[in-house]
Amino acid sequence: MLHFIARRLGFVVLMIVLSSMLIFIATQVLPGDVATMMLGRFATDQAKENLREELGLNLPLVAQYTDWLGGFATGDWGDSVSTRAEIRPLVLQRLRNSAMLAAVAFAIFVPVGILLGLVAALRRNSWVDQAISVGSLAFIGLPEFVSAVILISIFSIQLGWLPSQSAIDPKSGLWEAFPSLVLPAVTVALTSLAYIVRMTRSSTVDVLQTDYVRTARLKGLPPSRVVFTHVLRNSLLPTITVIAISIGWLMGGLIVTESVFGYPGLGRLVLFAVQRRDIPLIQVTVMVVVLIYGVSNLIADMLYAVLNPRIRYT
Amino acid sequence: MDGFERDGESSRKGGAADPQDEIMKTAETEDEFASGTPGAHVAQTATHPPAVLPQKMRSLYWHRLKRRPAALVGVIIFCFFLILAMFGPWIAPYEFDVQSAALRLQSPTVQHPFGTDQFGRDILSRVIVGTRNIFLLGGFGTLFAVLIGTPIGLVSGYVGGLVDEVIMRLLDVLLSFPSLLLALVLLSVIGPSNANLVLVVTILYIPMLARVVRSMVLDLKTKEFVEAARVRGERQSYILFREILPNSLPPLLVEASMRFSYSIFMVASLGFLGLGVQPPSPDWGLQINEARNFFSLAPWTLLFPAGTIALLVVATNLMSDGLRQVMLPGVARD
Numbered sequence: 250m251l252h253f254i255a256r257r258l259g260f261v262v263l264m265i266v267l268s269s270m271l272i273f274i275a276t277q278v279l280p281g282d283v284a285t286m287m288l289g290r291f292a293t294d295q296a297k298e299n300l301r302e303e304l305g306l307n308l309p310l311v312a313q314y315t316d317w318l319g320g321f322a323t324g325d326w327g328d329s330v331s332t333r334a335e336i337r338p339l340v341l342q343r344l345r346n347s348a349m350l351a352a353v354a355f356a357i358f359v360p361v362g363i364l365l366g367l368v369a370a371l372r373r374n375s376w377v378d379q380a381i382s383v384g385s386l387a388f389i390g391l392p393e394f395v396s397a398v399i400l401i402s403i404f405s406i407q408l409g410w411l412p413s414q415s416a417i418d419p420k421s422g423l424w425e426a427f428p429s430l431v432l433p434a435v436t437v438a439l440t441s442l443a444y445i446v447r448m449t450r451s452s453t454v455d456v457l458q459t460d461y462v463r464t465a466r467l468k469g470l471p472p473s474r475v476v477f478t479h480v481l482r483n484s485l486l487p488t489i490t491v492i493a494i495s496i497g498w499l500m501g502g503l504i505v506t507e508s509v510f511g512y513p514g515l516g517r518l519v520l521f522a523v524q525r526r527d528i529p530l531i532q533v534t535v536m537v538v539v540l541i542y543g544v545s546n547l548i549a550d551m552l553y554a555v556l557n558p559r560i561r562y563t
Numbered sequence: 564m565d566g567f568e569r570d571g572e573s574s575r576k577g578g579a580a581d582p583q584d585e586i587m588k589t590a591e592t593e594d595e596f597a598s599g600t601p602g603a604h605v606a607q608t609a610t611h612p613p614a615v616l617p618q619k620m621r622s623l624y625w626h627r628l629k630r631r632p633a634a635l636v637g638v639i640i641f642c643f644f645l646i647l648a649m650f651g652p653w654i655a656p657y658e659f660d661v662q663s664a665a666l667r668l669q670s671p672t673v674q675h676p677f678g679t680d681q682f683g684r685d686i687l688s689r690v691i692v693g694t695r696n697i698f699l700l701g702g703f704g705t706l707f708a709v710l711i712g713t714p715i716g717l718v719s720g721y722v723g724g725l726v727d728e729v730i731m732r733l734l735d736v737l738l739s740f741p742s743l744l745l746a747l748v749l750l751s752v753i754g755p756s757n758a759n760l761v762l763v764v765t766i767l768y769i770p771m772l773a774r775v776v777r778s779m780v781l782d783l784k785t786k787e788f789v790e791a792a793r794v795r796g797e798r799q800s801y802i803l804f805r806e807i808l809p810n811s812l813p814p815l816l817v818e819a820s821m822r823f824s825y826s827i828f829m830v831a832s833l834g835f836l837g838l839g840v841q842p843p844s845p846d847w848g849l850q851i852n853e854a855r856n857f858f859s860l861a862p863w864t865l866l867f868p869a870g871t872i873a874l875l876v877v878a879t880n881l882m883s884d885g886l887r888q889v890m891l892p893g894v895a896r897d
Binding site: 263264265267268271272275276379383386387389392394398399401402406497498501502504505508509516519520523526531535538539542543546 | 828
């Protein structure tokens, strides 16, 4: 087990370091001179030179990279060049907001997804199964902005129940922000739901055909007992991995949903940074997302190994 | 006479001969052809594979497809959009960029079935002409990813060892970002243009396609017919491209069709964020983003393009899922 954890951990660390190189190199080859971009075309050469000095742009690339990575690792995330504000408090604030949105979305799609997948598998090939399978297929890959605008048109414009914009107060907690979180969370849930449903359905179908489930049925256990103690325990294994992986996406990949609703999360900060070509901000935000992504993958692997001992030895 | 028929034939008989087996199978699959063969490519591997899909195989696929109404509907709708993409400018009732102050934000009529937008442009025409961009960007992106990812996967899986390890780790780096985020950062670096959009879709999908091919190669290279070719003294390139590649085609095609349906999502989302096709070219995502401002005034400006994207995405999903069930029956879904 320790060996397994060490290997996975090493792998994730390697991925994060390689990703940081990719981010750094990609943002350093941005066409156009950063100093000119920030100061405008009419800045004096002296001013540009001073700025390059300040940003460390005249050092060799490797030195710039190690400086930057060292700074990132020790919590010195620098200043945004477009807002001139410190990056760290901004990113942490957005991270908190993203976590709130992720939590609400999570609370919707995980139980609903597992339930629908289970029902589809138990009523296999019935019309219920067909409806759930085709329905979930329809939502996989449906762009979030399409489902978002449809939800907004129904629930905020026609019915007026929920706000269409979710620009929450930075200090508001989960409870005060809740009404603003519902529509974005449902939008996200609709997209993620399909994966959970399909995963749960296919693994439950597999488990239902195993010998131990047949034995449990033949020895006369009540159907509910068979489902909850024999089937679910085994069929949820792959689903749990999918759920854990989705955390990374929920925290940093919701660029579209957050920008439709104007929700101040991490994804929208990335978009802001990209639109302003704010290189330090792009580097930090993307790096934070990669970290979360890597850690959630690691958690997925761990959970899988804990729940399914066979995997540890392969 | 090739291996498929014999294989399909014997397994069907085998299935019928064993009642116990038959019960298990009826629970497992809906059509008799799939019952004995856990995957078409698995059946193929038993004997010497032909270079292309033979007639028999195609009619088998068609036979299975006919039994899946949802997949069939997907294929039909997809073909409809394909025609729009090819002949859009001739089908569209108006020029997509003709503006008219008198016709601003008109609700749907017989002349303008989808209504008009804030510049008085016909929305139906813009939707029809915009189909081409989605198909071209997503299609070429996926195609190039297949063309580059396939040899990478072949070599990586076949050579193995350190080469395989290094290639796979490098591709994993691309997978360690949420894909839209990576697309966004790459586009901000190279700037949004049609060629760059294709490039970004290609870069994003290479790892996934290479992985599928690699896993097929790992499975196939231990098979007897590959061994036999090696003993016969065939060249490496012959073994790779004439023995292994044709047998990797079904999963590769399924993966490519799934990637294509995701690429619609990707291109439309980037358009929505303003990093896709640049105006005045019609782009579905951008159209929806602009229409948000007029929603309460003119909901049709938003609902028709949104509905069109939804229809195309659902159709492509149904099609690629059908393709998976037809070409790889019995193989677990992701």
